[in-house]
Amino acid sequence: GAVVSQHPSRVICKSGTSVKIECRSLDFQATTMFWYRQFPKQSLMLMATSNEGSKATYEQGVEKDKFLINHASLTLSTLTVTSAHPEDSSFYICSAKGVWEDTQYFGPGTRLTVL
Amino acid sequence: AQSVTQPDIHITVSEGASLELRCNYSYGATPYLFWYVQSPGQGLQLLLKYFSGDTLVQGIKGFEAEFKRSQSSFNLRKPSVHWSDAAEYFCAVGGATNKLIFGTGTLLAVQP
Numbered sequence: 001g002a003v004v005s006q007h008p009s010r011v012i013c014k015s016g017t018s019v020k021i022e023c024r025s026l027d028f029q030a031t032t033m034f035w036y037r038q039f040p041k042q043s044l045m046l047m048a049t050s051n052e053g054s055k056a057t058y059e060q061g062v063e064k065d066k067f068l069i070n071h072a073s074l075t076l077s078t079l080t081v082t083s084a085h086p087e088d089s090s091f092y093i094c095s096a097k098g099v100w101e102d103t104q105y106f107g108p109g110t111r112l113t114v115l
Numbered sequence: 116a117q118s119v120t121q122p123d124i125h126i127t128v129s130e131g132a133s134l135e136l137r138c139n140y141s142y143g144a145t146p147y148l149f150w151y152v153q154s155p156g157q158g159l160q161l162l163l164k165y166f167s168g169d170t171l172v173q174g175i176k177g178f179e180a181e182f183k184r185s186q187s188s189f190n191l192r193k194p195s196v197h198w199s200d201a202a203e204y205f206c207a208v209g210g211a212t213n214k215l216i217f218g219t220g221t222l223l224a225v226q227p
Contacts, residue, residue, distance in 0.1 A: 006158070034215075043217040043218060044217045049213070102164075103161060104215060106151070106159040109158045
């Protein structure tokens with residue numbers, strides 16, 4: 001149980017385009033989903049927390065207009081990187097937590113490369 | 116300030132040897148503590164967690180960790196390492212806010 005998927009696993013895009021990453025909880029209802037960014041050989045940095053049906057809460061320094069997060073259902077959250085630039089290239093990982101859970105379950109991550 | 120310190124960036128052990136990965140934390144409230152493992156290009160898999168109760172917790176793959184409040188530590192141990200244990204290990208602390216703060220990770224290499 002507690003499986004989280006992400007799609008796509010890898011994406012390459014041109015600078016200036018937008019990219020959408022999906023995060024799904026496959027076998028539980030995720031009332032809260034988290035989006036992290038991981039730079040090479042570094043730890044995970046929390047970008048934002050989203051609760052189903054409400055606006056995401058962004059961490060300090062994260063541009064909400066650039067990283068659009070939608071959590072429209074209890075099993076799906078999306079992260080859209082708008083007008084992507086090479087510095088947005090990174091490994092993006094989502095996690096999900098059920099209402100009675102104290103544990104976050106992580107997706108496999110999405111490698112974004114912006115040319 | 117809330118933080119997690121993993122003092123060992125890289126550790127190499129021989130297969131069959133014992134392993135201890137260190138984790139120290141700073142957290143203002145009662146901490147929830149986690150160890151995750153990440154294989155290259157993959158997401159994180161939960162190894163074990165501590166919320167309360169017995170300070171020695173057992174996890175998957177033969178791992179265990181001990182919570183020592185007086186030392187603000189939550190070190191991960193395994194009595195006999197297997198080659199498949201080679202990966203990066205992250206310690207994390209969280210609480211009622213659900214936000215996780217991660218350490219910088221320890222990369223484990225296993226020699227045959």
